[in-house]
Amino acid sequence: MSSLKTKPAKTAPAKVVLAAAAADIVLILAFAAIGRDAHHREEPVLGVLLTAWPFLAGAALGWIAARAWRTPLSVLRAGVPAWLGSVVAGMLLRALTGQTVVLPFIIVATIALAVFLLGYRLLVAGVARFRSK
Template identity: 80%
Template sequence: MSSLKTKPTPTASAGIVLAVAAADFVLILVFAAIGRDAHHREEPVLGVLLTAWPFLAGAAAGWLASGAWRSPLSVIRAGVPVWLGTLVVGMLLRALTNQTVVLPFVIVATLALAVFLLGYRLLLAGAARLRRR
């Protein structure tokens, strides 16, 4: 019986994982704050948290489902799953809690969250590629 040896998947340093998770968290809060401001909603701090929580839960689901901590800056292995988790789980939780889920909002959220959650990862990947040249 032969044993198959596989290389362990390298995990990013705790500092990088925390920084990227914090960036995702802050960018989701910014997304919620911009949306609330655009609609002139009251309760700026509590309101932002109430708007953001479904998306934050979705981001956490995306992190867990993808193992994003292994390569948190990877657009494909972390960014896309976190973005999709944020969007899909966020919208499902909004629907389940009787918050607004209409097509224009879904479209705006899809695009804005993609720019926020994928954008900085793409910029950092591009900067790393330029440094290697």
Template identity: 80%
Template structure:
């Protein structure tokens, strides 16, 4: 019976990791899409991918450095490192590839990515606390 519980916990954990990683990808793509739409940029799909890839790469680095898969819904252990990875890595990669990096964009990206990547984890933690009560 205990091995069934262990397998169930591992399956749930794997699903949680995949869900958190997918949420990060979707939220970063949404950030890129909203930004491109606000500036009326052409090439909606390719353009969004061009805008998003540095932030996605940075988020992936944040996942690896923090080992976010260990606690993927933790705002502190996963959310903050993934956010900082996406922001810092994204801005560095944008600069290295001659994409725009200006202060207003850095400020907007800082706030938007923090709200998205840390925010849903805080909401998940709040929902978990409510379920325990």
């Protein structure tokens, strides 16, 4: 009987994982801050955190489901799961906690979070491709 040897899954360097996670967090916080500012909401810091936490939790779920720490800058393997997790789980968590979930907000959040969470990864990929030529 032969033993099956499996290679351990490669993980990106810790500084890349931390930078990508930090970028996702900062961009989701920026999304929440921009939205709150556009609607002239009170309590800037606490309010931003209240708005952002469901999206942050959803992005974390996306990271875990996709094991995004392996390729945290990949648009498909990390960006899409973080984006979809932030939108889908974020909206579900908002609904479950009595926060507003209406179609225009869902549309805006879907587009804005796509631009933020996929956008910087696309920029990083473009710069890497440019540098390799």
